Amino acid sequence: MHDLKVTSWQLFGHDRLYVNLPDGTAIGWADLGSGTITVLHPRYRDAVTDALARQVPDMPALGEAEPPRPAFAPPPAPRIPPLRRTRMRKGEGEGAAARAPETEAAVPPAPGPRVPEQARPPRQEQTSEPRAERDQEDRRQPPPVKQAQARRAEPATGRTGPPELPALGPADDLAARRPGAALREQLGESGAGALVRVATGALRRQKEADPRRTALAGERRVGAELRRLMRHGWRVLHSVPLPDGTEIGHLLIGPGGVFAVHAEHHPQASVRIGDGTLRIGDADPEPYALGDRFGAGRAQRVLEAYCTFPVPVGTVLVFTGVASLDVVTTPPDVRVLRERQVSALAPLSGVLTPTQVERVYDVARHREAWAGA
Known part of the structure; x- marks a missing residue:
């Protein structure tokens, strides 16, 4: 053909x-x-x-x-x-x-x-799905890597961020508490006890000094020194109550971090501290541990539970009214000072930013935050 x-x-x-x-x-x-x-x-x-x-x-x-x-x-x-x-x-x-x-x-x-x-070569229609539909399908089904990262970032409670505190009311605001609030209540200088003492005329001087009044004097003097730091960007809370009935004497929050401050008042005494002991005057040394006895560890757990950044908390032990203070050795996160040496904390910085200071302060002043401490 x-x-x-x-x-x-x-x-x-x-x-x-x-x-x-x-x-x-x-x-x-x-x-x-x-x-x-x-x-x-x-x-x-x-x-x-x-x-x-x-x-x-x-x-x-x-x-x-x-x-x-x-x-x-x-x-x-x-x-x-x-x-x-x-x-x-x-x-x-x-x-x-x-x-x-x-x-x-x-x-x-x-x-x-x-x-x-x-x-015929492989058909292009198998992968010629409209781009908008493919993008939508990808959004509905994230890649396995992103799914795994999301699961690791999600806590066991199902929340993806720190817990939220309820609205702060006057009854829960610790910013209004004065130094030695618990001692004041015990001595009847606040609340109903003060009214009773005024009514019965029981405000006359006692024959023997009450140790609680001595301790309250130390709390007041330390509180006055801490207030001087507020002009340098520091925040101060007093008598932070804990669930077991104890309290953190003072909580100092600022650019240099957070400190649990404890006051020791020993008028005109010579104090020597170190090697886990405390000696006052000529008395025999007594065991005196400087670990977490002043609430620094508990404060750190509470604050970091409500913040999205680390909150280091140190301990500051302040001796008031003493004639001399001899410090031998202390743990690295514990500072031992006389009351006039508290001002040395003012220039400390580089730990918290101003925004972080305000966030920590907002958490610390809320009574509800310390309910699980």
Whole structure:
């Protein structure tokens, strides 16, 4: 059959020669890349081979492959109509020749030959999902790494941040407490006890000094020294109550960190402290541990529970009214001072920022925060 036409087709990385009937129907092709011949209709086997041999001189080197026979009838191959051209009639001259390109351009290009399913490259539709839908699906299903990070960041209680304190009311605001508030209540200098003492005339001087009054004097003197630090950006709370009935004498909050301050009042006494003992005057040394007995550790746990940053808390032991103070050794997080040495804490800085100082102070002044201390 000499009426067969051989056309070249290159797409998707394939280089083929298609053999078509005079009406444009494809009956076979040769894949120049793989060296195989595919015959769509068995009766045209020889015709397809001869047509390809005329087109490609070394066609005998190409292999031959029969297309698989599907269980169903394949759809008819597309017809490739020949290019339509307008013939010039006699007498039309150059005007008709000038219009010829417009006539050819008006004819739509013929579609390319149909590529069989087995030779067709991977379909792009599998991943051509609209981008908006894919982004939405990604948002609904975060990557496993992000899921794991979210689970690690989430505490066991299901909350992702520190607990919130209730609104601060006058009854829960510790900023109004005075130094030695517990001692004042015991001595009847505040609350109902003061009214009773005034009514019964019991405010006269006692014959023997009450140790509680001596301790209260020390708390007042230390409180006065701590108030001097407020002009340097420090905050002060007094008599912070704890659930077991004890209290932190003073809580100093500022740029240099947080300190649990404890007052010891020993008028005109010589004090020697060190090696876990305390000696006052000529008395025998007594055991005196400087560990967490003044509430520094408990204060740190409470404050860090409501803050999103570390809150280091140290201990400051202040001796008031003493004639001399001899400090041998102390733990690294414990400072032992005389009352006039409290001002040495003012220049300390670099631990908390002004914003962090205010946050710690807001937590520390709330009575509810210390309920679980």
